[in-house]
Amino acid sequence: MTGAAAENLTFGKAINAGLRAALADDPAVLLMGEDIGQLGGVFRITDGLQDEFGEDRVVDTPLAESGIMGTAVGLAYRGYRPVVEIQFDGFVYPSFDQIVSQVAKLHHRTHGAVTMPITIRIPFGGGIGSPEHHSESPEAYFVHTAGLRVVSPSTPQEGFDLIRAAVASNDPVVYLEPKRRYHDKAPVDLTAPLRPLGPAALAAQGSDVTLVTYGPLVKTCLQAAEAAAADGASLEVIDLRSLSPIDFGLIESSVRKTGRLVIAHEASRTGGLGAEIAATVTERCFHWLEHPPVRVTGFDIPYPPAKLEHHHVPDLDRILDGVDRALGRPNSLDSLDPFAAPVPLGSTSDHTSGA
Amino acid sequence: MGSTSLIPPSTGMPHVPEPDLLQVLTPEGHRRPDHDLDPWLEDVTPAMLTSLHRDMTLIRRIDTECTHLQRQGELALWPPLLGQEAAQAGSAVAMQDDDYVFPSYRENGVAYLRGVDPLGLVRLWRGATFAGWKPQDHNFAAQQIIIGAQALHAVGYAMGITRDGADAAAIGYFGDGATSQGDVNEAMVFAASFHAPVVFFCQNNHWAISEPVGLQAKRHIADRPWGFGIPAMRVDGNDVLAVMAATRRALERARNSGGPTFIEAVTYRMGPHTTADDPTRYRDAEEVEAWRAKDPIDRLEKHLAELGEDVEALTADSTAAADAMAAELRAGVAALADPEPADLFDHVYAEPHHELERQREHYRLYLEQFDGPQLEAGVR
Numbered sequence: 078m079t080g081a082a083a084e085n086l087t088f089g090k091a092i093n094a095g096l097r098a099a100l101a102d103d104p105a106v107l108l109m110g111e112d113i114g115q116l117g118g119v120f121r122i123t124d125g126l127q128d129e130f131g132e133d134r135v136v137d138t139p140l141a142e143s144g145i146m147g148t149a150v151g152l153a154y155r156g157y158r159p160v161v162e163i164q165f166d167g168f169v170y171p172s173f174d175q176i177v178s179q180v181a182k183l184h185h186r187t188h189g190a191v192t193m194p195i196t197i198r199i200p201f202g203g204g205i206g207s208p209e210h211h212s213e214s215p216e217a218y219f220v221h222t223a224g225l226r227v228v229s230p231s232t233p234q235e236g237f238d239l240i241r242a243a244v245a246s247n248d249p250v251v252y253l254e255p256k257r258r259y260h261d262k263a264p265v266d267l268t269a270p271l272r273p274l275g276p277a278a279l280a281a282q283g284s285d286v287t288l289v290t291y292g293p294l295v296k297t298c299l300q301a302a303e304a305a306a307a308d309g310a311s312l313e314v315i316d317l318r319s320l321s322p323i324d325f326g327l328i329e330s331s332v333r334k335t336g337r338l339v340i341a342h343e344a345s346r347t348g349g350l351g352a353e354i355a356a357t358v359t360e361r362c363f364h365w366l367e368h369p370p371v372r373v374t375g376f377d378i379p380y381p382p383a384k385l386e387h388h389h390v391p392d393l394d395r396i397l398d399g400v401d402r403a404l405g406r407p408n409s410l411d412s413l414d415p416f417a418a419p420v421p422l423g424s425t426s427d428h429t430s431g432a
Numbered sequence: 433m434g435s436t437s438l439i440p441p442s443t444g445m446p447h448v449p450e451p452d453l454l455q456v457l458t459p460e461g462h463r464r465p466d467h468d469l470d471p472w473l474e475d476v477t478p479a480m481l482t483s484l485h486r487d488m489t490l491i492r493r494i495d496t497e498c499t500h501l502q503r504q505g506e507l508a509l510w511p512p513l514l515g516q517e518a519a520q521a522g523s524a525v526a527m528q529d530d531d532y533v534f535p536s537y538r539e540n541g542v543a544y545l546r547g548v549d550p551l552g553l554v555r556l557w558r559g560a561t562f563a564g565w566k567p568q569d570h571n572f573a574a575q576q577i578i579i580g581a582q583a584l585h586a587v588g589y590a591m592g593i594t595r596d597g598a599d600a601a602a603i604g605y606f607g608d609g610a611t612s613q614g615d616v617n618e619a620m621v622f623a624a625s626f627h628a629p630v631v632f633f634c635q636n637n638h639w640a641i642s643e644p645v646g647l648q649a650k651r652h653i654a655d656r657p658w659g660f661g662i663p664a665m666r667v668d669g670n671d672v673l674a675v676m677a678a679t680r681r682a683l684e685r686a687r688n689s690g691g692p693t694f695i696e697a698v699t700y701r702m703g704p705h706t707t708a709d710d711p712t713r714y715r716d717a718e719e720v721e722a723w724r725a726k727d728p729i730d731r732l733e734k735h736l737a738e739l740g741e742d743v744e745a746l747t748a749d750s751t752a753a754a755d756a757m758a759a760e761l762r763a764g765v766a767a768l769a770d771p772e773p774a775d776l777f778d779h780v781y782a783e784p785h786h787e788l789e790r791q792r793e794h795y796r797l798y799l800e801q802f803d804g805p806q807l808e809a810g811v812r
């Protein structure tokens with residue numbers, strides 16, 4: 078194989094290619110999930126893999142997520158590397174107990190004697206007009222759980238690279254697929270060497286504001302960077318790729334340069350990734366910050382019905398509004414919370430902006 | 433054996449490991465005697481059969497109309513029930529008003545017969561709301577997408593009925609695939625432990641998206657409840673009389689402190705799983721054709737003809753009623769308004785929540801920065 082063999086692939090096909098490579102590389106790898114065999118999954122991410130590798134490597138399971146996850150644990154005990162598909166984000170919860178109490182903890186419980194090299198693939202996020210439970214962003218639950226690694230690719234190449242890295246990892250990895258980007262196309266180098274799971278990527282260089290994001294919003298944030306440039310603001314966009322652990326090194330060096338931080342995600346705000354990043358950057362880069370970190374996120378509501386989802390999911394305009402705030406330009410929060418804007422110390426008296 | 437002794441002798445249900453398929457109407461429309469079900473069909477008259485025919489015709493029309501509406505872009509998605517009309521109508525007409533239904537997402541025929549406005553179904557499936565009706569108005573719970581969750585809800589509701597000493601029952605609907613979920617199995621444990629007045633109504637339509645029922649159960653689904661101490665009936669789900677009789681029997685048993693009953697209605701999903709599904713990827717056309725010969729509406733028409741009824745006339749009546757309903761539905765759809773952005777923040781909590789109020793206010797201020805049209809932009 079030659080390194081020049083970049084193929085134009087959709088995001089979905091790139092993940093499919095990564096799974097194919099993982100199955101071909103290691104007989105211990107097996108795929109489990111609902112409708113992943115003959116159908117190829119409801120998003121066709123496993124399309125053709127059962128035909129190629131057989132029903133004992135690409136396994137249609139009974140309809141029970143706790144069953145899928147719990148048996149994956151047993152298979153891992155036996156030396157297998159299960160890659161399980163959860164059909165949609167909102168259906169992971171029946172398996173939550175197995176993930177949190179078993180998958181995440183067994184390595185620790187056994188003093189490292191037992192590894193849980195399980196990859197948990199979850200199409201996540203909104204924007205495709207789905208019914209309830211089909212558009213959620215559950216990453217914070219997993220990031221909050223010690224013992225799990227959590228990643229989310231944002232491009233076809235990352236989709237390919239990260240699924241291979243996830244399957245190769247000896248830790249359990251929650252692999253969150255931004256489902257509304259499945260049809261995005263880009264060249265993918267299928268001969269790329271296996272790379273580590275952790276590092277974030279500098280998706281766009283800039284000097285005025287650091288914009289941190291991941292998964293489905295990377296594309297939107299890059300569009301925001303273009304729009305901001307036309308408005309005279311230079312955004313540095315960081316694609317986290319790994320949500321646990323977070324590559325704070327890259328974020329810190331960027332913030333030390335820009336002095337301003339905006340974090341964007343679809344997931345709701347309270348207790349989300351934005352909070353963690355804002356807190357850590359404030360702890361570590363306080364003296365470089367020229368404005369408090371700004372979060373642009375989904376609201377603290379259940380993911381809404383499809384007709385309203387475009388209000389909930391941060392779009393270009395809402396991200397730019399957050400950027401304006403970080404830059405001290407006029408923005409939507411001015412009248413609600415004037416004191417979040419930089420003001421000279423000692424000049425505030427009546428703090429009335431609510432809790 | 434021990435397992436049968438757990439089952440109260442009062443159940444009167446056959447203690448056989450593989451109950452035969454209970455059937456009253458053959459696919460050819462002949463009425464055959466059935467000593468288990470006949471006692472529950474003593475009031476059947478040609479008028480009642482005509483009414484069942486009309487119910488099934490209307491249910492089928494709602495279903496096909498909604499499939500069309502989805503193709504026309506009015507609905508985001510639709511889960512067809514084509515082929516399952518008898519299972520839904522037969523069970524729905526067996527209920528009393530006080531009985532409470534816990535459906536999945538496919539019981540749109542049951543919804544209709546519980547008085548839910550089809551426009552409510554449309555609002556739900558077009559993505560304007562998560563509940564197109566008020567559950568209390570129809571004793572019909574909000575639809576459930578999380579497979580199997582509602583089985584436990586039905587049991588809990590039934591436990592409440594017992595505590596209140598009320599004369600009612602709960603009925604939980606789910607599919608063959610759902611029987612694999614922990615929730616459904618736990619529901620059976622609780623129902624048995626608490627002797628709950630509940631009916632588990634499983635529509636075995638042979639498929640869970642692309643997975644055949646054989647992946648979920650190696651024996652008949654109706655064999656499983658016995659092990660939990662719950663008697664079960666396996667009925668021909670395309671036979672509206674058998675379904676009605678079995679459901680009447682199970683509900684009556686529940687209301688008379690007889691405890692839970694499980695019904696497996698053996699039917700077939702003639703259409704795709706939803707309008708987003710392509711069943712040609714995983715099942716043979718011959719299988720579908722074989723089931724077409726067992727069509728529940730055709731079967732009832734043959735039976736009515738055998739009874740000497742004027743099938744042409746009653747079909748014309750049912751069709752006219754369906755046409756009128758469909759016209760009303762389409763007119764209603766044309767007049768539907770989209771939800772407002774402020775609705776986003778409603779009903780998340782029952783009591784005031786200051787942080788969420790702040791987010792609502794912030795978003796209002798945010799929207800104020802624009803003049804109208806930008807708000808309609810889709811997700812980018």
Ligand SMILES: Cc1ncc(C[n+]2csc(CCOP(=O)(O)OP(=O)(O)O)c2C)c(N)n1
Pocket residue numbers: 111140142164168171538577578579606607608609610611637639640641701705
């Ligand atoms: C917990 C959960 N897992 C997966 C799904 C996705 N899903 C929706 S319907 C379905 C198949 C259900 O099959 P069955 O129970 O037989 O009901 P049917 O659709 O045939 O009426 C699946 C897997 C879901 N909705 N909820």
Ligand SMILES: [Mg+2]
Pocket residue numbers: 607608609635636637638639640641
């Ligand atoms: Mg089914």
